[in-house]
Amino acid sequence: MAWQMTQLLLLALVAAAWGAQVPRTPRARTDLLNVCMDAKHHKAEPGPEDSLHEQCSPWRKNACCSVNTSIEAHKDISYLYRFNWDHCGKMEPACKRHFIQDTCLYECSPNLGPWIREVNQRWRKERVLGVPLCKEDCQSWWEDCRTSYTCKSNWHKGWNWTSGYNQCPVKAACHRFDFYFPTPAALCNEIWSHSYKEIGSSETGMAWKITPLLCLLVCVAAVGAARPGTQLLNVCMNARYHKEKPGPEDKLHGQCSPWKKNACCFVNTSIEAHKDISSLYRFDWDHCGKMEPACKRHFIQDTCLYECSPNLGPWIREVWAPAPQTGASAEDSPLADPPPATCRDTPGILV
Structure with missing residues (x-):
């Protein structure tokens, strides 16, 4: 068709720019x-x-x-x-x-x-x-x-x-x-x-x-009834660093700035999202050597989307898992590793 459908995440990504202005x-x-x-x-x-x-x-x-x-x-x-x-x-x-x-x-x-x-x-x-x-x-x-x-x-x-x-x-x-x-x-x-x-x-x-x-407009039909309608387009997840309700954050940092008019993240969260081994999840993007900057930019954008978007409602699901405790093992981390794997170039990984 003339207008092709590409990414279901479009709602979450783009609505940030106009979500509070509809x-x-x-x-x-x-x-x-x-x-x-x-x-x-x-x-x-x-x-x-x-x-x-x-x-x-x-x-x-x-x-x-x-x-x-x-x-x-x-x-x-x-x-x-x-x-x-x-x-x-x-x-x-x-x-x-x-x-x-x-x-x-x-x-x-x-x-x-x-x-x-x-x-x-x-x-x-x-x-x-x-x-x-x-x-x-x-x-x-x-x-x-x-x-x-x-x-x-x-x-x-x-x-x-x-x-x-x-x-x-x-x-x-x-x-x-x-x-x-x-x-x-x-x-x-x-x-x-x-x-x-x-x-x-x-x-x-x-x-x-x-x-x-x-x-x-095209894709979300399949998930339109996923959550109560009152929570579809202006809601924050009940997760580790999310605000209780979305609202303006005029000074969001770098790649998180598109959500500044209506965000689920704080300014400090947006700053940490751009750091290596940040306070958010202590995750090391360079766990197999230096990650290319162009690649890392996508992961920063992914983090900003997850932390800041108030428009993920149709895809939010409840989960039941104990929160990590101080001194907990790596397996208790919210980003715990799967079983040991060998580092190799991304194109060789089967997904």
Whole structure:
């Protein structure tokens, strides 16, 4: 598909940058991750749809769309909205694929809750607003569509519908996409009246490249009911160095800084996360000789995620293990070693 799913950890990594800034919604928080919009073709509740069509198929385990809706999403001037993608001549197939994916996301995802807003429209009672898209995805959409043609920069309204499908309004000239959408951000943000919002890669602040933010919307369906809804998106683990509740920590250190607006870690924890054999767990990254700095950076990022993110709720589980005591043996450590192994290059380790 045009927007590929890559890392389920996307929720935990990226939500830190905007988790405390998601606009308020009239919905109860229990509805954030497993809810369907009150709109024209959406099911009342999400559920399995094993035969969803092509680009809509990633939602088959838990979908807000029916099979028929997924089929129609792939058609030109379908019965869904009678929308003609080819209103200024034939749209390039690579471009149309993005719009099909956009339709599948809108119709099928049960995880748009944080961005659902009430609207007073004849054909729907709810819409999405400000769903974040990664800069790379907006760039790809724009690049694939820039040589196709359109006559409007806002596709939500202002069309001529007298023929039963959308046509360009009088005096609206057809130009290339990059005339009406001069930048990728303009395309993502404006085409559907700010249903989407481009966020730059720098906003994630991560050593791990995150692609794309839509992974949250697509993948989390499988774990949406993992914990009580009130604890899904703003909760700290009950673990060794975590705060009781997330909150601002303006001076978080280095790679932990993306969580500064809403963190489960203290400043001192973030500093220790960057040290060798730190006070956190006394773990030696160089246990088989000097670890390459580029490699160590990933482990620091891993530690920051674990200690600081307030958005790991869907994956938090209770464990039953005695806390390590003063003078305890190595086997009692929270990072106890497995049975003895021989140090060797990472590529040779079977996982």
